[in-house]
Structure formats: C-alpha cells, structure tokens
Amino acid sequence: MRDPPARFDPDPSLSRAAMEALQCEIADAAVFDDDLPFDPARVGETGPDAPLVAGVDQAFLTDREPERAVSAIVLWRGGEVVERTHAVLDVDLPYIPGLLSFREAGSILAAFRTLDRDPDVALFDGSGRIHFRQAGLATHVGAALDLPSVGVAKSLLCGTPRESVDELPAGARVPVEVRDGDDLDAPVGTVVGYAYQSRQFPDSRRINPLYVSPGHRVSAGTAVALVARCGGDYKLPEPTRLADAYADEVKRELRE
DNA sequence: GCGACAG
DNA sequence: ATCTTGTCGC
Numbered sequence: 001m002r003d004p005p006a007r008f009d010p011d012p013s014l015s016r017a018a019m020e021a022l023q024c025e026i027a028d029a030a031v032f033d034d035d036l037p038f039d040p041a042r043v044g045e046t047g048p049d050a051p052l053v054a055g056v057d058q059a060f061l062t063d064r065e066p067e068r069a070v071s072a073i074v075l076w077r078g079g080e081v082v083e084r085t086h087a088v089l090d091v092d093l094p095y096i097p098g099l100l101s102f103r104e105a106g107s108i109l110a111a112f113r114t115l116d117r118d119p120d121v122a123l124f125d126g127s128g129r130i131h132f133r134q135a136g137l138a139t140h141v142g143a144a145l146d147l148p149s150v151g152v153a154k155s156l157l158c159g160t161p162r163e164s165v166d167e168l169p170a171g172a173r174v175p176v177e178v179r180d181g182d183d184l185d186a187p188v189g190t191v192v193g194y195a196y197q198s199r200q201f202p203d204s205r206r207i208n209p210l211y212v213s214p215g216h217r218v219s220a221g222t223a224v225a226l227v228a229r230c231g232g233d234y235k236l237p238e239p240t241r242l243a244d245a246y247a248d249e250v251k252r253e254l255r256e
Numbered sequence: 257g258c259g260a261c262a263g
Numbered sequence: 264a265t266c267t268t269g270t271c272g273c
Contacts, residue, residue: 157261
C-alpha cells in the first residue's frame with residue numbers, strides 16, 4: 001500500500017498538548033459520513049469483486065526494553081484470508097487513555113506499507129469517533145491513509161448508550177450518543193457509534209457488546225452494518241479475530 | 257479535588 | 264495490552 005502523507009504522523013515524541021492538538025486537526029479532516037468506493041452491502045460476499053476488508057490488531061513484547069509492538073493485518077474477503085502481513089516496532093510511549101494511536105499507529109502504518117493489495121476498508125481494535133476529541137485509533141489511521149475505517153472496541157471509552165446495554169439479544173444495536181456532561185467534543189445528541197451485540201449466549205451468562213464507531217469516510221450506521229457482515233461465530237468480527245490470532249502467532253515466534 | 261478512561 | 268493452567272460448566 002502507498003506511503004501515507006506525513007500530515008497526521010503519530011509522532012510519539014510530541015508533547016501531550018501537541019498530540020491533542022493534532023487529534024483535533026484529524027477530527028476536523030475526518031469524514032464521518034459514507035464516502036465509500038464500494039458497496040458496503042456486499043461485504044461478506046465471495047469473489048474477486050467483493051470488498052476487501054482489513055482486520056488490524058496488536059500484540060506487545062514486554063520481555064525487553066524498549067517494549068515492541070507487533071501490528072498484524074489480515075485481508076479478508078467473504079470468509080477467505082487473501083493476505084497477511086505484520087510489522088514489529090519499538091515503542092516507548094505507555095498506554096494513555098485518549099492517546100492510544102500515538103502508541104500503536106506507528107507499527108500499524110509500517111505494516112500497511114508492506115501490504116501488496118489495497119483494502120477497501122479497515123477494522124481496528126479500538127475506537128474511532130467514540131473518543132474525547134473524535135480522533136480514536138481508527139480515525140487517526142484511517143485519516144492518515146485516507147482509507148475508509150471502522151473502530152471496533154471491546155469497551156466504551158466515552159459517550160452514553162441511549163438505553164441499557166445489559167441483556168441485549170444477538171444482533172441488537174443501541175446508539176451511543178453525546179449527552180450533556182460527556183467528555184466528547186461533539187454536539188449533544190450526536191450519535192458517535194453503536195453498542196453492537198454481535199453474539200449472545202443461549203443461557204443467562206452475559207457477553208458485553210462491541211462498541212462500533214466511524215473511523216473515516218463511514219457513517220455510524222454503515223459502520224455497524226459493515227461489522228455485522230463480517231460475522232463469524234465469535235464476539236469479534238472475523239477480520240479482527242484473525243488479526244488478533246496472527247499477532248499472537250508472530251509474538252510467540254518472536255520470543256523463541 | 258473527584259471521577260473516568262480504547263489497548 | 265500483559266503475567267498464565269487448570270478448570271468449572273454446558
């Protein structure tokens with residue numbers, strides 16, 4: 001995949017204030033509406049013309065200093081893995097809520113550079129627009145590459161579900177909106193994403209929903225619809241789950 | 257000061 | 264995210 005313009009470079013040496021300022025620029029440039037060069041309704045279909053979905057995930061090696069990040073990308077189309085790649089980079093920035101992309105985007109962008117094919121859309125492990133400054137990991141990387149992107153988080157960073165997300169049936173989606181008092185830089189009432197119950201146990205045990213939000217060039221509604229089409233039998237959508245497993249695989253090999 | 261916080 | 268085996272339950 002082509003090199004990203006350096007405009008939104010996730011430089012981990014920036015001051016916290018500079019990182020936050022850059023995030024505001026990113027949110028300003030990001031598009032939270034559908035601007036897709038493909039039909040999202042065709043995600044999940046088989047064949048050479050069906051959309052190519054990239055699943056992206058990280059694993060970390062903490063056995064040395066500095067810590068190393070393994071970013072894995074799996075290109076998925078209609079249940080088939082078309083391509084896999086990964087990159088390993090040193091990271092010195094710790095995890096800071098709200099600044100995740102400055103810790104992880106470097107290795108992610110490095111991995112994207114080694115990709116042979118251009119994906120149509122990418123799914124990230126983390127938030128997109130559901131972020132204090134509307135610039136989560138999915139938005140940062142999506143905007144940097146000008147690639148349609150979606151955030152798929154396992155827990156909610158900010159924003160408020162419109163109704164309880166306890167005991168949702170499989171397939172249910174609840175809007176996550178901005179309420180008065182929320183630390184989220186968007187007008188009150190804005191739907192910044194959805195809680196999406198991808199799977200549910202038949203018995204009473206509970207599975208937390210996923211929190212899906214627009215990264216770049218995708219609306220909130222299309223983002224969930226798209227994730228729902230990446231099905232599979234687990235909580236996480238297939239591209240993400242496969243990238244997660246691949247990152248762990250690379251990590252195992254790397255510490256032998 | 258308190259609370260709350262993706263991975 | 265990571266440290267980590269077996270184990271309780273359907």
